[in-house]
Amino acid sequence: xxxxxxxxxxLLGIVGWGAIRIPHExxxxxxxxxxxxxxDLQERVLLLISLTGLGILxxxxxxxxxxxxxxxxxYGFFAAQAWLGVFVFAGALALFLATHRQLxxxxxxxxxxxxxxxxxxxxxxxxxxxPMYSAFFLWGIAQALLLQNWIVGPAGLIGFGVxxxxxxxxxxxxxxxxxxxEYAAYEARTKRVVPFIH
Numbered sequence: 209x210x211x212x213x214x215x216x217x218x219l220l221g222i223v224g225w226g227a228i229r230i231p232h233e234x235x236x237x238x239x240x241x242x243x244x245x246x247x248d249l250q251e252r253v254l255l256l257i258s259l260t261g262l263g264i265l266x267x268x269x270x271x272x273x274x275x276x277x278x279x280x281x282x283y284g285f286f287a288a289q290a291w292l293g294v295f296v297f298a299g300a301l302a303l304f305l306a307t308h309r310q311l312x313x314x315x316x317x318x319x320x321x322x323x324x325x326x327x328x329x330x331x332x333x334x335x336x337x338x339p340m341y342s343a344f345f346l347w348g349i350a351q352a353l354l355l356q357n358w359i360v361g362p363a364g365l366i367g368f369g370v371x372x373x374x375x376x377x378x379x380x381x382x383x384x385x386x387x388x389x390e391y392a393a394y395e396a397r398t399k400r401v402v403p404f405i406h
Contacts, residue, residue: 209287209294214354215270217290221297221350222263225304232308232315247318254371255318261367262344266351269360281358293353300346306332307340319379327387329394335403337394338376342401344368376400 269278308315310331314322332339348365355361383391399405 209290211282211285211290211356214285214290214293214356215273217294217297218266218351218354219270221301221347222267224301225347228301228305228308229317233317247320250374251319254374258344258367258371261363261365261370262347262351265360265363265367266355269355269357278357278359281360283356283358285356289353289356293350296346296353297350300343300350303332303339303343303346307343311340319375319382321382321386325386327383327390327394329398334398336401337380337398338401341368341372341376345372345401372401 273279310333311328314325314328316322336342345365345368348362348368351364352361380391380395384395387394
């Protein structure tokens with residue numbers, strides 16, 4: 209494993225993310241009417257912060273590092289660390305795919321409930337309430353392991369962490385309002401993003 213190979217793996221992972229997400233986004237926009245939406249300026253800013261940390265910055269670094277982009281923040285390359293990042297990224301993408309498949313028509317990129325929205329509690333959702341957030345946190349960890357740079361490496365965890373911190377409470381409030389006692393019972397028996405840990 210080399211630094212260049214690690215960068216290519218990150219780019220391939222981002223392409224894999226798009227290959228999973230884009231078909232679901234296109235399908236849901238065509239077939240599902242939005243019933244409840246809490247998309248506002250805060251939501252848009254949070255999405256941009258997350259996209260910058262997990263997408264824009266790592267893509268720019270991987271494509272422009274050869275021209276000196278942020279190389280001052282590189283640290284010594286450790287192949288074992290990068291290999292661990294490969295396995296974590298594979299796990300993140302597998303979990304990301306599972307959440308999209310299990311949510312089906314209930315999936316939305318933003319704070320929205322679709323017409324006929326149902327509460328999904330099976331599959332990976334029996335382990336955690338927000339497995340897609342778990343997948344993004346794994347992606348952020350993988351990025352930090354693969355892109356051994358003090359700025360770009362942790363940017364994914366920081367960017368997504370900001371989105372998570374300001375969004376998850378609002379999302380759960382929407383779910384409580386929509387599903388009442390059913391969601392309260394689900395909350396009581398299921399952790400947020402890490403099984404067995406609040």
